Amino acid sequence: MLILVVGLAIFFAVHCVRLFIPDWRKMVVTKAGLMSWRVRFGMLSLLSIGFIFMGYGQARLAPVWLWFPPVFMPHITSLIMFVALFFFCSAVVPKTTLRRVTGYPLYLAVKLWAFAHLLSNGNLADVLLFGSFLIWAIASYAVFRRRDRKAGVKAEESNIRFDLIALGFTFVSWFAIVLFFHKAVIGVSPLV
Incomplete structure (x- = not known):
């Protein structure tokens, strides 16, 4: 630990x-x-x-167990992770609507990722890992949005074509993670 x-x-x-x-x-x-x-x-x-x-x-x-999540929670986590991946892809792909509206979709993706994993993991190491990332993402998003508003930062233009590209990357990456990478890297299938 x-x-x-x-x-x-x-x-x-x-x-x-x-x-x-x-x-x-x-x-x-x-x-x-x-x-x-x-x-x-x-x-x-x-x-x-x-x-x-x-x-x-x-x-x-x-593991030091703090709670035992219900058996259906991994399925809810997988759905939340789809949204988190869309936020992540919207941060990576330029000129997306989420980037224009939120300013920092990467921090929102980290928030969703951490929250989703806290729902389906109940041991102390999970709370330390995902809880700390959740707190960091919340604080970072709040600070940077406040600084942008104070500095009068204008949002960049967006285009639906880039939103569709981000959505395509989201589908590909979500299926790759669910079907292969999560089990290969972490050792646990997200849909078990």
């Missing part, structure tokens, strides 16, 4: 810099250069994700 907590601490320390010190990135890029910033940020992110995977895998070997 300690490795999971260390991984989460590193991940959120790196990814909360813009929340608490918005101009720090700009200062580091000015001093050391953009490539240096990206390498450091990327290495710390990869290190933290490695710790999270390793710690979560170890914690699942000796």
